[in-house]
Amino acid sequence: MIKIKDNWNKLLKDYNIKELQFFEEYSKLYGDSKIFFKEKNGDLIFLIILINEKYRDFETPYGYGSFYSSKKDKNFTEPFFEEVFKILKDKGLIAGLIRFNPFFPKIESGLFQIEYVRDVFYIDLFENYMDDFKSSVRNKINVAKKKNFLISEKKDEEEFLKFYEIYNDMIEKKNGRDFLKFSEKYFIGLKNIDFSYILNSYRDGKYFGGSIFLIREGFNSYYHLSSVLRNEMTKGLSNLLLYRGCELSKNLGSERMILGGGTKEGKDGLTEFKRSFTKKSKPFYIGKVLLDKKRYDELVEKYDSMSGNGEKLFLRYREILG
Secondary structure (H helix, E strand, C coil), X not given: CCEEECCCHHHHHHCXXXXXXXXXXXXXXXXXXXXXXXXXXXXXXXXXXXXXXXXXEEECCCCCCCEEECCCCHHHHHHHHHHHHXXXXXXXXXXXEEECCCCCCCCCCCCCEEEEEEEEEEEECCCCHHHHCCHHHHHHHHHXXXXXXXXXXXXXXXXXXHHHHHHHXXXXXXXXXXXXXXXXXXXXXXXXXXXXXXXXXXXXXXXXXXXXXXXXXXXXXXXXXXXXXXXXXXXXXXXHHHHHHHHHHHHCCCCEEXXXXXXXXXXXXXXXXXXXXXXXXXXXXXXXXXXXXXXXXXXXXXXXXXXXXXXXXXXXXXXXXX
């Protein structure tokens, strides 16, 4: 039988699951997340989701902290999904979106559509990991070092709020999608997580931007968010901040830095930036779940006829329910 809980870090500890984005404090940055799980004969399977009553759907938290199964066997995973989806359908939900973790085995399912989105890049923090950096990256790091930025590791609310202002300004200028926009409360919550670290850059008392990392010994680390001012002075600064984050992670006992992916199927500056640090990548998949296909099709058809917009996000009908 499926169990549902609001708190689950003890479950992760009991099964020795080492994934920072599975932690409840990370998931709850994005709302009232819950874990649906089942234990059977020493095996564990779970799904962490946020139920949106307003839109009558669900999704997993931003990133890769959603689904885990100790067995890849379809005879173990399919009955679990069937039971979870029945619970959600009985609540009147229409659809849902699952973001799978690229560093766990890919599953197969006949209950929902699994779709490749993009590659996720990562750096193995071995002794000579910088050998994988393109020469242009090493040059940019050296250029930024010569500008004598002060890179602060001070972790307090003021540092996170400085970053919040510059990050949100960047997203607004780029007309970023809503899921990339975070509130002041989000950054205060991020500051309060014990495995979050912020590297902020200063020169002559002026703030130039920073990067936020998720790091814990024995776990994969994450290059979580980054934003710097764009001008002549900051050339190479983003490269320097990521390098410093890798060094911090390595020193704290992490063996891998997950950079994430880009934004436009590999044809954007963010993808090229991350690819310049590493040749290593994993495919990132999502699961599109239809709980009430008739209602979903009606809403999507209505939205598409009203918007005339070519973008086909799975949960795009939310705009007409809002």
